[in-house]
Amino acid sequence: KEKFAVKSADGNWEWGIGGRIMADYAIYDNDTDSSGMEVPGLSDGHELRRARLNMSGKFYDVWGMKLQVDFAGGAEIKDAYIDYSGFENFKVKVGNFKEPFSLEELTSSKYITFMQRSTPVNAFAPSRNLGIAGYTSFADQVTLSGGVFGDGIESGSGDDGTSYGVTGRVTFSPIHEAGRVVHLGAAVSQRNTNSNNTVRFRDRFETHVSGTRLVDTADLTNTDDVTRYGLEAAGVWDRLSLQGEYIMADVNRDNGFEDADFDGFYLTGSFFLTDDHRPYDFGPGDFDKVSPSTTVGKGGIGAWEVAARYSSLDLNDGALNGGKQDLLTVGLNWYATKNIRFMANYNQVLDLKGGAFDGAEPAAFQARAQVFW
Amino acid sequence: KEKFAVKSADGNWEWGIGGRIMADYAIYDNDTDSSGMEVPGLSDGHELRRARLNMSGKFYDVWGMKLQVDFAGGAEIKDAYIDYSGFENFKVKVGNFKEPFSLEELTSSKYITFMQRSTPVNAFAPSRNLGIAGYTSFADQVTLSGGVFGDGIESGSGDDGTSYGVTGRVTFSPIHEAGRVVHLGAAVSQRNTNSNNTVRFRDRFETHVSGTRLVDTADLTNTDDVTRYGLEAAGVWDRLSLQGEYIMADVNRDNGFEDADFDGFYLTGSFFLTDDHRPYDFGPGDFDKVSPSTTVGKGGIGAWEVAARYSSLDLNDGALNGGKQDLLTVGLNWYATKNIRFMANYNQVLDLKGGAFDGAEPAAFQARAQVFW
């Protein structure tokens, strides 16, 4: 198969090793904000965006585990969990993994349509934390998942307290076959704050080489808890795919500070120029690997895809002036093989209201070489 | 088999990849010390205790190597060595590995009975250092090991000097079959200090989520060398296992500072509720992997074990007031499969005399999910 994997003779033990490399290059077209200043930190450059290795196992059909480390910028643990699926139609997972929130967040970075996830997803989705979660599904149409999570991985959170969150997600997919997908989803996540009582939302403008963030709430002090709500919809019709999400974050503050509401959404459309389509994975309720109908190196040209995304993130609320950003990204993806993809993205900030760089509308052209295994 | 391993067709080359994940959660019951202050840093929390990958090899039957890295909290090299066993009944090892000192220290963290090793072992045992060691055995009853070791792994110890230690261990095991083990051992380790001439002994109270240490000598300056002495005894009778150690550290100081003696011991008893037993490995003289007689996922319930440990660590000596701590831990272990274990520990400080938190007797309840491969 396409994996570095081995299985014991008795079938009780399966092992696999995988990984991914993503190398990025970005050129920036800077712009002046309403005070006439250029945005700082937008120099052309490159980075190794992700360089990961993982090891996974399956034991006695019902036990599983995964350990994944990212070496781009030190060594950071991503997934580290054990799961058990020996119950009837129910899986439980313990360790460090993604909270069940947001279709785009749950879709692997190997399979997302653009080089970066959209700003509202990056700003709001909880991503990976240490916790325990359960997963079930009904009638091959509905999935339910939910769990309790602490903070991310730290060495000894008992030194200064940890925060806790409860997250649940439901998806409904009446159709999910090759080239025909309908997906609807909703999720909610409530999280208290740890001992420093702060929370912060921010994101880059869908480019990672530069660390500049145009929208940023800064630390919101005296925060009691945050509730996130997410709505998802996606569809695939042959070569065409549409996907959108709306996410809201409701910040509950005390000591006389006013509560705050932030939100954002994105809408993505993509179309394959070749005879290919985006595959959907019903169980986790996310998108999966594109397997091009022809392969470069076997006489084919791979799969070619064009895509556009409009995203909006509003971090302004009353006196809080984190900025509201509207952004358009267009992209071209070339899936040379099942595991090699080259990407080009052009990002244009359409409008920036408020925040530290009010009125600036920079743009980025960026490209990626990606392999996974 | 149960390992991700391959062997070349000619049998000259064998390769294996392994790893372990341990995810911990801890709740603390704080206490006031004799001055009425609560112990700081005892917040409930979680951590990824260990997340390791290793690769090992065997070449031409006589050469071996191992490289092991822990990713919990960055990337830290554990084992990194080459060994040669082509001599008659003699093995030599060079690189970074555990000095031959303490039964509990030498037993892998995958197989220890409680979530943490006992305080005297953590405070005194030298653990891994860069060095060279030899191993032999006699009459299937006696093992001898000894080596010379520098410091741990550093990049360029030549910049500020290194310390050196000599360590030797002898074990005597007249009986070591399934369900019947007698083990006696003794070890001694002498180590000079590096250019800063300090040594420090301390430990957490057998819980790691909180970094708080109730006993701590702080840096002992003007130290010339330290000699550690260890005595070990262990026995297995079917489901029952007993194990204990006594360790003393003799600190030799100069420039008019008085020498210091510290010591500690622990005693562990464990009992399987199921038809299982603790296996012993004669060669290295330590305990090995429990293979439950039935497996969860193959119709069984795994192995269930209850255990209790009493440990005492005395870091008071004359004017040196590091504290003396007596601690009781009770535990429940569930070995779901050969490689998956869930653990629950309750630790109660019975008595704390001296040190920074004199009189405080906090407790911890902690649980672990563990997988290795």
Next chain:
Amino acid sequence: KEKFAVKSADGNWEWGIGGRIMADYAIYDNDTDSSGMEVPGLSDGHELRRARLNMSGKFYDVWGMKLQVDFAGGAEIKDAYIDYSGFENFKVKVGNFKEPFSLEELTSSKYITFMQRSTPVNAFAPSRNLGIAGYTSFADQVTLSGGVFGDGIESGSGDDGTSYGVTGRVTFSPIHEAGRVVHLGAAVSQRNTNSNNTVRFRDRFETHVSGTRLVDTADLTNTDDVTRYGLEAAGVWDRLSLQGEYIMADVNRDNGFEDADFDGFYLTGSFFLTDDHRPYDFGPGDFDKVSPSTTVGKGGIGAWEVAARYSSLDLNDGALNGGKQDLLTVGLNWYATKNIRFMANYNQVLDLKGGAFDGAEPAAFQARAQVFW
């Protein structure tokens, strides 16, 4: 074979895992400089010099990738690239890898003759950077390679600008069979500086345990660009091998600062006491793995090699006083198996003119245990 590798049944997917461990020990014989001061930082010590894991893949015969991480001192990515060789006699590579400059630099640290590469190579060769390069060859005699490279791997070089370099290399090898090699090479590399406009050349005296550098230009400010020129020659005649390089760095400065020229060379001779020889790899134009004719563990004594190297690095130019160092290294290598080597080096600084330690002539004795797989 000698690799941990697997291949899919259809032959489209090949995977391999490798690594290396090098553990060093060094003793220093210090010396006083012309002012009567001893060189600081030359304490005896040890270090884990390299501890690497890598994973490589080959897909559909034409695609390849490699990811290599060094864990000695944290986690640092070395190679991380994708390559494509589906063109006629042409390979293109994108990601992080070595720029094509210097025979000794391009030869793997697993196969170099001494524990450290020579000072001129360490001081001047660009080594690994993120970029794109192409490789071709003619008539089994000439290779051409060249590429465009940014900086090394950083997380978001767009924050403060990156520098760019263009590097090309040509090699000519009319003879390259077992025990008969002639190699000639030339390379040039031009690189501008990033936003801080500085460049620095320096190196240890071919020992790494101590970080002390006797020659060092310090940061040269107001630098516009640097052009490096390299010449290579090597030959193998049965057990005998000769190898030498000359490298010059031409620093172009502005704002009234004078340009600077630095250079250096080395000459290595090595001779096998056993019936062995150094193998050459025509494609990349570098030296390859010694496969001893007899193996320790299979009744043999391995391969034994003696070697000597004279190196000179001149970092003085006009008012710039980085120091000029002449160094002699003699070495003994024992290749116990194809993948295990023990090394001993004695380094003597013959002459040190200028720099911070003018007149100091320290020496080092150092040994290494090395395994790779």
